[in-house]
Amino acid sequence: MRDADDQITFFYSCDPELEIFKLIGESIVNEEHFLINFYDEFVVDIYMLLDRPKSKFIAIDWDNTISADKEFFLKLIKKLQKAGYPPFVCTLRAPDKENIKEIKGVLEETNIAIYLTDGKPKRKYMKELGINVHLWIDDFYPGICADTCKMLARNKIL
Numbered sequence: 447m448r449d450a451d452d453q454i455t456f457f458y459s460c461d462p463e464l465e466i467f468k469l470i471g472e473s474i475v476n477e478e479h480f481l482i483n484f485y486d487e488f489v490v491d492i493y494m495l496l497d498r499p500k501s502k503f504i505a506i507d508w509d510n511t512i513s514a515d516k517e518f519f520l521k522l523i524k525k526l527q528k529a530g531y532p533p534f535v536c537t538l539r540a541p542d543k544e545n546i547k548e549i550k551g552v553l554e555e556t557n558i559a560i561y562l563t564d565g566k567p568k569r570k571y572m573k574e575l576g577i578n579v580h581l582w583i584d585d586f587y588p589g590i591c592a593d594t595c596k597m598l599a600r601n602k603i604l
């Protein structure tokens with residue numbers, strides 16, 4: 447049994463029949479984390495926000511997301527890679543050597559791409575690189591886009 451203090455509450459409020467949700471939902475339940483489908487900022491630890499339906503890229507935050515349960519996310523990243531949903535790390539951290547070293551140290555075996563936006567909003571940053579995101583996994587959605595972003599409304603946030 448997982449200790450209650452180590453349990454993460456994930457939020458997802460879009461179509462439960464979507465393949466990506468089934469993949470991740472199964473891991474969450476198997477690893478004894480929680481999953482809820484209503485927005486409550488005091489309860490949610492990590493948001494899973496659906497963005498572009500046709501893209502397959504999965505953007506995963508580092509601080510308080512992967513770092514909250516490295517073992518869980520390492521397994522999940524491998525699972526997503528196998529299933530044809532290329533995951534990458536997208537963090538607001540600055541692109542300096544120490545930050546990259548820390549992240550690579552944990553995820554080395556996955557060969558995952560790492561994007562460090564240096565505080566810039568993640569959605570715009572990735573779009574400018576030509577990368578549309580299928581699903582964002584992040585503890586801090588204001589880092590992805592502004593409050594007025596329709597993507598948040600579609601995910602029943604705010």
Ligand SMILES: [Mg+2]
Nearest residue numbers: 507509510585
């Ligand atoms: Mg974070």
